[in-house]
Amino acid sequence: MMRSRNAWLTTAFVLVAIIALGTSAIVMTAARATEVKMPSGDATRGAAIYESNCIGCHSLDSNRVGPAHRGVFGRKAGSAPGFAYSTGLKKAKFAWDAARLDAWLTNPQAYVKGAKMGFRLSDAQRRADVIAYLKRESGK
Amino acid sequence: MDQIIASRRSMLGTVGGTMLSAAAIGVLGGVSTSAFAQGKKKSASKGDVDILNVALGLEHEAIAAYSIGAGSGLLAKPVLDAAVLFQGHHKGHRDALIKAITDMGGKPVMAKTDAEYAKELNVAATVKTQTDVLKLAQRLEKGAANAYIGVIPSFSNNDLRQISARLAADEATHWATLSFVLGESPPAAPLIFG
Numbered sequence: 001m002m003r004s005r006n007a008w009l010t011t012a013f014v015l016v017a018i019i020a021l022g023t024s025a026i027v028m029t030a031a032r033a034t035e036v037k038m039p040s041g042d043a044t045r046g047a048a049i050y051e052s053n054c055i056g057c058h059s060l061d062s063n064r065v066g067p068a069h070r071g072v073f074g075r076k077a078g079s080a081p082g083f084a085y086s087t088g089l090k091k092a093k094f095a096w097d098a099a100r101l102d103a104w105l106t107n108p109q110a111y112v113k114g115a116k117m118g119f120r121l122s123d124a125q126r127r128a129d130v131i132a133y134l135k136r137e138s139g140k
Numbered sequence: 141m142d143q144i145i146a147s148r149r150s151m152l153g154t155v156g157g158t159m160l161s162a163a164a165i166g167v168l169g170g171v172s173t174s175a176f177a178q179g180k181k182k183s184a185s186k187g188d189v190d191i192l193n194v195a196l197g198l199e200h201e202a203i204a205a206y207s208i209g210a211g212s213g214l215l216a217k218p219v220l221d222a223a224v225l226f227q228g229h230h231k232g233h234r235d236a237l238i239k240a241i242t243d244m245g246g247k248p249v250m251a252k253t254d255a256e257y258a259k260e261l262n263v264a265a266t267v268k269t270q271t272d273v274l275k276l277a278q279r280l281e282k283g284a285a286n287a288y289i290g291v292i293p294s295f296s297n298n299d300l301r302q303i304s305a306r307l308a309a310d311e312a313t314h315w316a317t318l319s320f321v322l323g324e325s326p327p328a329a330p331l332i333f334g
Contacts (some may be wrong), residue, residue: 053290053334056198056283062260065197086190109187109294118191118294119287 038102039128046133049126057119060137066117072096073131073138077112088114101131185296189246192237195291195307197249198284199234203227204257205280209273219270219321223277226314233307271322278318282333285311289334308333 057065067080078089105127108117206227238248288308
């Protein structure tokens with residue numbers, strides 16, 4: 001009886017320890033996530049990256065395979081006039097800012113469920129440069 | 141300089157000769173379709189179908205761009221032959237993508253009219269000479285190559301990733317040929333794409 005009680009206490013202690021450590025790890029991860037800062041972007045470099053990487057589907061002033069980009073910075077997601085968006089972007093309730101564009105370009109289908117775009121720009125500096133370019137071309 | 145131009149003409153002549161082999165394009169389409177079908181078996185997702193449909197939209201636009209260029213009357217014979225050859229590659233990509241999307245249960249996007257594509261690409265204002273046609277094609281080919289490279293991490297299986305790399309290589313080949321014809325030196329820095 002006593003042995004069984006001790007085993008139960010040991011198990012309970014181990015479980016509490018695991019939960020405490022796990023919670024601590026989650027809190028630390030969340031703290032790190034909020035500390036992550038985007039690099040400073042350069043619009044001139046961004047123009048060159050845009051020309052090489054985005055022009056296959058996008059233009060500043062025309063809806064093509066993807067929507068027109070002039071004015072995208074600050075615009076409500078899924079609202080470029082005349083473009084047929086995915087359901088995911090049509091339902092989006094936010095406006096594009098630097099942080100949201102950064103998350104989008106990192107992995108669009110993970111950021112907006114149901115998004116059609118799969119193109120990723122994996123380098124943080126290059127994303128920042130493209131975002132600086134889009135901001136400039138949006139007059140912001 | 142004359143030698144370079146003669147060399148370019150010779151290269152385009154060779155490219156034009158290859159154009160006559162429609163069977164080669166058919167084989168390309170067949171291989172791609174088969175590879176797509178393999179990709180499907182390995183747990184393709186709705187996200188994969190969406191990406192393939194975006195790629196199909198890009199291929200529709202490329203086919204139209206070459207039609208507009210070929211029909212402009214601005215292209216000399218060897219350049220025209222190359223444009224038709226490259227358009228044939230894009231048609232092979234289109235057909236393979238349509239089959240793959242359909243096989244995966246998706247609905248392939250339809251092509252717009254050439255007039256709509258011409259308006260979206262601002263052709264009337266920007267394309268006046270053969271060089272303008274080549275530069276437009278060059279831009280679109282590089283953009284397409286980078287688009288196929290950029291979607292590779294988003295596919296759910298390695299077969300689709302490999303197919304995307306193969307499509308990117310086709311577009312990169314077109315870009316390199318067009319750059320050569322335009323007299324541009326290869327970029328000095330490595331990692332030209334992506």
